[in-house]
Amino acid sequence: MKWIPQEVETYLNAKEYVDTAVVPLYSVSVGGEMKQSAAAAEFITLLTSHLERQFTGRIVLFPPFTYLKNDSTEKVFNELHNWESSIFQSEFKHVFYITSEIEWRESSEKLKGSLIWLPAIPLEQMSDSQKLTIIDSQVKQLLTLFTQKWHENM
Amino acid sequence: MSKERVSRRQFLSYTLTGVGGFMAAGMLMPMVRFAVDPVLKTEGAGNFIATKQKVSEITDEPVRVDFTFKQKDAWYESEVTNTAWVYKNGDKIVALSPTCKHLGCTVNWNTDKEHPNQFFCPCHYGRYTKDGTNIKGTPPLHPLDVYPYKEKDGFLYLGKAEPRKEA
Ligand code: FES
Numbered sequence: 001m002k003w004i005p006q007e008v009e010t011y012l013n014a015k016e017y018v019d020t021a022v023v024p025l026y027s028v029s030v031g032g033e034m035k036q037s038a039a040a041a042e043f044i045t046l047l048t049s050h051l052e053r054q055f056t057g058r059i060v061l062f063p064p065f066t067y068l069k070n071d072s073t074e075k076v077f078n079e080l081h082n083w084e085s086s087i088f089q090s091e092f093k094h095v096f097y098i099t100s101e102i103e104w105r106e107s108s109e110k111l112k113g114s115l116i117w118l119p120a121i122p123l124e125q126m127s128d129s130q131k132l133t134i135i136d137s138q139v140k141q142l143l144t145l146f147t148q149k150w151h152e153n154m
Numbered sequence: 155m156s157k158e159r160v161s162r163r164q165f166l167s168y169t170l171t172g173v174g175g176f177m178a179a180g181m182l183m184p185m186v187r188f189a190v191d192p193v194l195k196t197e198g199a200g201n202f203i204a205t206k207q208k209v210s211e212i213t214d215e216p217v218r219v220d221f222t223f224k225q226k227d228a229w230y231e232s233e234v235t236n237t238a239w240v241y242k243n244g245d246k247i248v249a250l251s252p253t254c255k256h257l258g259c260t261v262n263w264n265t266d267k268e269h270p271n272q273f274f275c276p277c278h279y280g281r282y283t284k285d286g287t288n289i290k291g292t293p294p295l296h297p298l299d300v301y302p303y304k305e306k307d308g309f310l311y312l313g314k315a316e317p318r319k320e321a
Contacts, residue, residue: 010257017257017278017293057257058277128222128233147276 001060002052011060020059020146021092023083023113024048025099029069037069040100040120046131047118048098050139055146060092077107084113094149098142114149116142202304202311207240209247209305216241216263216273216284219249221312238301238312239263239273243285250286251299251315261298273298286318 001007001018011018024044029037044064052061065083067076080097087095095113097104100120108115118138123131205221216239225234237260238249250273252260259277266274266281272289273282281289286298299315 014257054260055277057254057259057275132220132222132235143276 001056002049003061003063008060014057015091018058018060019091019093020055020150021062021087021095021113022048022051022059023062023087023095023097024064025080025097025101025104026064026066027069027101028066033069039122039124043120043123044098044100046123046135047138047142050135051098051142054139054143058150059096062087065097073103073107077110080111084111088112096146096149114145116145202302202306202313204306205238205310205312207310208308209310210308212240212242212247212310214242216250218252218263219310219312236312236315238315240310241284247303247310248285249301249303249310249312251301253299253315254280254294255288255296255298256280256293 001011026041026044027037028041041064048061048064052059065080067079084095097111097113097115098118099115100118102117104115105117108117121134121138123134126134203221203223205219207217207219219238219240220235221238222233222235224231226232237252239252239261240247240249242248252262252273254261254275254277256275256278259275259280261273261275261280261282263273264271265276266272266279269281271284273284273286275281275292275294278293280292280294282294282298283289286300288294288297297318300318301315302313304311304313
C-alpha cells in the first residue's frame with residue numbers, strides 16, 4: 001500500500017494481513033554531487049514503487065527516509081533508529097530498508113529490520129521500457145528475499 | 155463622503171458575503187466531483203491498447219504480457235504499465251488481470267510447487283485455477299478480473315479489466 005490516505009485506510013482495515021513496512025533510504029547532497037544524488041534517488045524510488053505493486057497487499061511503502069550526505073553517521077543512524085522503534089511499536093512485524101548507499105552496510109547489524117543494499121543503476125539514458133526491464137529484474141530478486149523472510153517467521 | 159467610507163453595516167454585510175461565498179464553495183466542491191467523475195470513467199472505457207504480443211504466438215500456457223499507456227490525472231501525465239496473463243483456451247483468448255482480489259498483490263503463474271498450474275499470490279498464499287477462479291479456503295473471495303481483447307493486424311489489444319460475471 002502506498003502512503004496515500006485511501007490506501008492507508010485499506011491498511012487500517014486489514015492490519016492483520018499487512019505486516020511489513022518498506023522504507024526507502026537515500027541521502028541528499030548539493031553542489032558537485034547533486035546529480036548523482038538525484039540519480040540514486042530516482043533508482044530507489046522506481047524500485048520501491050515497483051516492489052509495492054507486486055506486494056501491495058502485504059506491505060506499506062513509507063515515505064523515504066532522507067538525510068544530508070554530510071551529516072554525521074551517528075546522527076543519521078539515531079534518527080533512523082527512531083523511525084524503526086516507532087514502526088515496530090505499531091503492528092508491523094517486518095521492516096525492510098532499501099538503499100543504494102554503501103555506508104548503511106556497516107550499520108545493518110545494529111538494526112532490527114532488514115537492510116537491503118543495491119548499487120544504483122543509472123537509468124537516465126534509458127527508454128521507459130528498458131527502465132522497466134531493469135527494475136523488474138531487480139525487483140524479482142527482492143521478491144525472493146521478502147518471501148524467504150516471511151517464511152522464516154511463519 | 156458616505157459613499158467612500160465603509161459603514162459598520164456594510165462591513166458586516168461584506169464579511170457575511172465572504173463567509174457565504176466560502177460555504178458555497180465548500181458545497182460546490184462535492185458537486186463538481188460528482189459531475190466530473192462519470193466523464194472520467196467513460197474516457198477510460200472502450201479504449202483498447204496495443205500490446206507487443208502476436209496473437210498467433212499465444213499458446214495454452216499463460217504468459218505475461220506488459221502493455222504501457224499514458225494516463226492523465228489532475229496533476230501530470232504518466233506512463234503506466236499494466237500486466238496481463240494471456241493464454242488460449244481452444245480458439246478463445248483469455249487475458250487475466252494479475253491483481254489479486256484479496257488485497258491487490260500481483261499473482262504469478264505456476265510458482266507454487268505444491269499447487270502446479272495455478273495462479274499463486276505470494277502475499278497470503280491466495281490461489282486461483284487457470285481460468286482465474288479463486289480457490290476456496292484461500293483468502294481471495296472473487297475470481298481474477300478479465301481484460302476484454304481485440305485482435306488487430308495480428309497483435310493483441312487489451313481493454314480495461316473488468317470483474318468476471320459470476321456464472
Ligand atoms: S493479496 Fe493475494 S492473497 Fe492476500
